[in-house]
Amino acid sequence: MPPPPEHPAPPIKMQKVGDAKNCKKIIKTGDEFDSKELCMADIGEKALLEGFHFRPRKSDRYRYDVVCTVEDCEWKIISSKAPDSMKWVVGKVNDIHTCDRTELYPDHRNATAKLLGHLLIPKMGDPSRVYKPKDIINDISLAYNIDVSYKKAWGGRNIALETLSGCPKNSFSQLLYFCYNLKLKNPGWVTHIETDDEDRFEMVFIAFRVTAGVRFWSRAYCPGKRYNYMTSNSVESINNLTRHVRRSPISMLIEYYRGLVQEWFYGAHAGDLSDWASAKVKDIVFKSANWTVKAIEHRWIYEVDDRRKKHIVKFKENTCTCRKWQLSGLPCGHAIAACRFQGMTSCNHLAKRWFRTTILKATYQALIYPLGEVESWELPTNLQVVKPPSMAKPQSGRPKNKDRIRSQGEEPRENSCQRCGSAAHTRGECNAPLPKNKKAKKSKSHPLDSNTVYIVLEIIADQALSICKCCLGWIIDMQMNSMSQHV
Incomplete structure (x- = not known):
């Protein structure tokens, strides 16, 4: 049986937005923390409030030593794990900066996503609140006068949610x-x-x-x-x-x-009817305020005119000719108008019994007890094993639209693997072995017969003779031109 999961880390108190400006956080010798993470978060929040940067000089399971990032500055805080305990104790503190603290930094190096996650825990306690990274950036800027990137805000938000609700x-x-x-x-x-x-x-x-x-x-x-x-x-x-x-x-x-x-x-109901039924009856009372009522039999039968039709209300049988009273169980407007005609101050007694508060309380009379803190749970060892479900990570980017309506005359194209020819996958997903390299075949030479050789030679001779004639004519023209120039 796997061991129960670890409890979430206790939340860290965050400074209010209005009180964080121009505020100095005091850490003195002898201060105790429940864990190293809480000690680191407290020192990190001090750096954000006072506007300086620090770097860890030594950080391991037993010691956390930080100094100012400026060389030759004497500011430092040294904390260590208490012997025979899980607590961390601040051993030495020098809270005086010998540097001028005029350096400019594009980003606060100590405002990590982990620190932001601890600081955002009080604001992430309400699961119904939509706390966007843009809101986190604005709140951190107002509280600590620093700018954080969108990536850090998103990472801090996820860490805060995991700390509150667990992995x-x-x-x-x-x-x-x-x-x-x-x-x-x-x-x-x-x-x-x-x-x-x-x-x-x-x-x-x-x-x-x-x-x-x-x-x-x-x-x-x-x-x-x-x-x-x-x-x-x-x-x-x-x-x-x-x-x-x-x-x-x-x-x-x-x-x-x-x-x-x-x-x-645990709902509390003070009226005769439930809240839902009371709202319905109240609406019907308002609509039937000006309806005309005529008595047929005193206290029992009445005729009600609702400006569209006339209906008969019988109180002995709890019926109305509109049939709304019988179907819904709540008195219709005609019955309420007849009650008003008789001088009654309430018509709740005309509703069916399942709309009464007593029946509703009897429905929810059982008690449901909370489970208490996780530390007080009973942890048996003979329970079944439950592993997380296999959840495939969705691919990044825009999903492919495979349900596109094709144009008229467009035929679907069947894709197949270029390596093995299968239509079940593509070349990039093919696991078939590569084909062996085939040796190149040498082209076979075909011998020429005597007639073919004679024809080829005759063609070559004719072409050579025509070339010679052209060259001879060009040479004669050049000589004639030179002789004419001398004359």
Whole structure:
């Protein structure tokens, strides 16, 4: 059984944006930190606030020694690991800079993504907040008077999220202990984790009151009227409600669902009807304020004119000829107008009983307990092994559009491998062995017969004779021209 994942590092307190300017952070001899990372973050924040740069002179498992980047400056902080403890203690501090501190730097060397991640933890606690790198750059500039790059802001944001919610891969192994302790704290819950043949995660199932009976959740066996109130499309509503935690690790996502159900079950209702039913009745009361009512039988039967049609309301049978009262369970406008005609101050008693607050509270009368801190969980050793699912990394760049609608007359082109000829892959993905180099074949010489040789020689002689005639004519012309010049 793999060991449980490590707990996230404790968050580091961040200076408020308004109080960070012109502020000096004091680190003195004897200060203790829970870990080396917290000590490094505190010294790094001091450098950001006071506007200087430092470099580590020695950094290992037992010592962290930093000095100013300017040569011959005496500023330094020396810290070391306490003996027989995990704490780090500041041993020696010289907080006086002997340099003039007039150097200009294009970027603060100590504003690393890791330090920014620790500083952003208080602002990343709300998962519903969309904290973009542009906002991080602006907040860091206001708080510490420095400029950070987009890459550093993005890296710090990812480190802060991982510190708050844990590593996504380790959360799958933590899911086992979460489900086990969930059943211990809340008896009656059912959990099941399904894996493949290689013990990789596929699905998690968590249910509350699975033995309630099919008539409470099945449309076919429901004895009541499901129309307009009960729906089987609640998955989309839950997905929309949890859209800001979709990218969280699996353990954090399940914990959010549990807390959401706990909040639902703890709703307080002070009125006679539920909040939803009260809003519906209030809207109907406003619409039926000027309808005309005539009595047919005192207290029992009335005729109501809604400016379009006339309907009969019977209070003995709790019916109306518009049939909205019977179908919805809430009093229609005609029944409310008849109640107003009788001088009643409330019509909530006309609603069906399942809209009452008492029935609603009885539905959510069960208690859902939280799991507490991770340190207090029970960690059994006989649980199944759950590995992270195999998640293929998407390729960078614009995805190829393979569903393009082809033009009229355009035929699809079949691609095949140029090496082996297979249509299943291309040359770059081919694993077939390379073909052996074939020896070049020598061209065979064909002997010429005597007739062919005679014809070739005759052609060559004719061409040579024509060339000689041309050259002789050119020589005679040149001599005639020279003689004429002498004369």
